[in-house]
Amino acid sequence: MSGKTVLYVEDNEFNLKMVRQLLARTAYRLIEATDGELGVATALREIPDLILMDIQLPKLSGLDATRRLRADPKTAAIPIIVITSFALSGDDQKAKDAGATAYMAKPYSPRELLQMIRKLLPEQ
């Protein structure tokens, strides 16, 4: 199990479960965090290869968490996909401004999310 590590920061257990099941049949290893502060702490501790960051999180918003990770040299280079509320409402621009590598509007298609992860972080 030397697969690449993906951190998913999300407070909804069903979405976590969905991504867990989505990545179960791939070579990616998934680690999880359920709020913004935990997400930052986990990222700094584990140094994952890619981060999926929900925009709306308890304790620390996804945008603030992204800014903190970008400000820390240990995590500054990790690709971050920010999951925004609605692609048309200007959140995508806010995500880019916060330092997101890419963004995905919620509700997202699991198929498209997996395509995006594979594009940013090749499985092998």
Added chain:
Amino acid sequence: MRWVAGIKVSVHGKLLAGYLLVTLLVIGMGAMSLQTISKMSTQSQLLDEAHERVHWSQDIQHALAMQMNFTAMALLLRSETTVENILRENNRFNNTLARLEKAAQPEEVELIQRIRAAQGDAITTVADIANLIRDGKIADAMRLQQEKQYPLYRRIEEFVTQLVLRESNKMDQLRASVAAANRSTLILMAISAVALMLVALLLGFVISWSFILPVQKAHGFVSEVAKGNFTATINVPNRDEFGALAAHMNHMSQELQRLYEVQHRASQELQRLNERLQQASKAKSNFLANMSHELRTPMNAILGFVEMMLDEIYGEVPPQLREPLTDVQTNGKHLLRLINDVLDLSKIEAGRMELVLAEYSVQDVVEIIRTSLQSLALEKGLEFVAAVDDDIPLAFGDGKRITQCLMNLVGNALKFSKHGRVALAVEQQGKTLLYRVSDTGIGIPKDELENIFGEFQQVDTAITREFSGTGLGLNITKKFVEMHGGRIWVESELGVGSTFFFTVPLRVETSEVT
């Protein structure tokens, strides 16, 4: 000045009183000079009279001298007839003396009577001398003449001289008095003229300043009021028209102050309400933002799990389950569209919807529509044509909202057409972009054309069921077009088809966006 201002008389009255006072003073001065003139004329008449009396006295002296002369001649010529000449001169003497007596001053009367008495004696003596001459007693006559008549004449002469002297003295006095009166009148007139001038000046000064001061104060007051200081008051001592005007002005500023306070309270109330409204609006906006995400999170799981099932991530899907799973997916997507539309509309209504302005390519927008909806057109067996000029330059606006508008219009056109074609075309007309979406669908009845852009305005509910629209798409499209400063309209014929048009500026001015 304050005192004059405070007199309770109208401006008109004060001016009249001032002029009247000056006029009265002039009349007084005139009366004084008239009086002086009449006094002087009296004195000069007295002088004339005295002069006349002196003249008469000289006449008397002359007559006396003639009498002496004729007496001497009678003695020398021993002629009685010469005596008649003496009598004639005597008559002249008496007549003149009578006139003199009549005009004489009381103190002279005694002297005149003594002259008359002496003359009476002298005439008696002349009569005696005449008798002696007739009798040839020349020596006696000469003696009588020498001893009696001559001294008598000398006495008369002396009396007349005294009379003349008195008159002369009187005349001197009169002359001196006239001269003195002249001098004093001149001085008096000069003093009066100067005093009159001073009074006139003083009155003019005082009255005019009693008008100028309130006008100056009114000027200051009005400037203060014009600057917005409604608490300013004007205080003038005048109790005339200016005083009344000042009272009105004070009343006006009080009224302005009262109105200002009323208005100020109203505007404060309004501001407080506005703040509360803003707070409420902010709360609503936060609620919408939260709801937006809260609604999408479970939708994400529902649609995600269904998609993963259909993608057979959990293993092979039995054929009899594939259709119900697809139905769940279709309805889930419809619910998501509804949620998106309701949230968009709520944001627009709350005034929290803002366009994200940037440069966008019209060609790219059309391409997104074409690729997104091509499959739907193919499924329904419809021809779908999207045409756009290559030379339309980069546009400025909210490209994603324009895309959303076209997605709504083209989506509707595809939904409501069972056969035929749907066409999307974009033209540049000067500084405006004209979008046109035409279909060969069921068309819209004329009486519905106006309402078509309202909320939940699909033509009938059966159609809604059949075509599964949200009923919000056109309303949202209209609002986005108008936020860009554009216009939307539709032309339609029942059973033939509809064409939707909308315009937006090629480059949206930031200030035009509402």
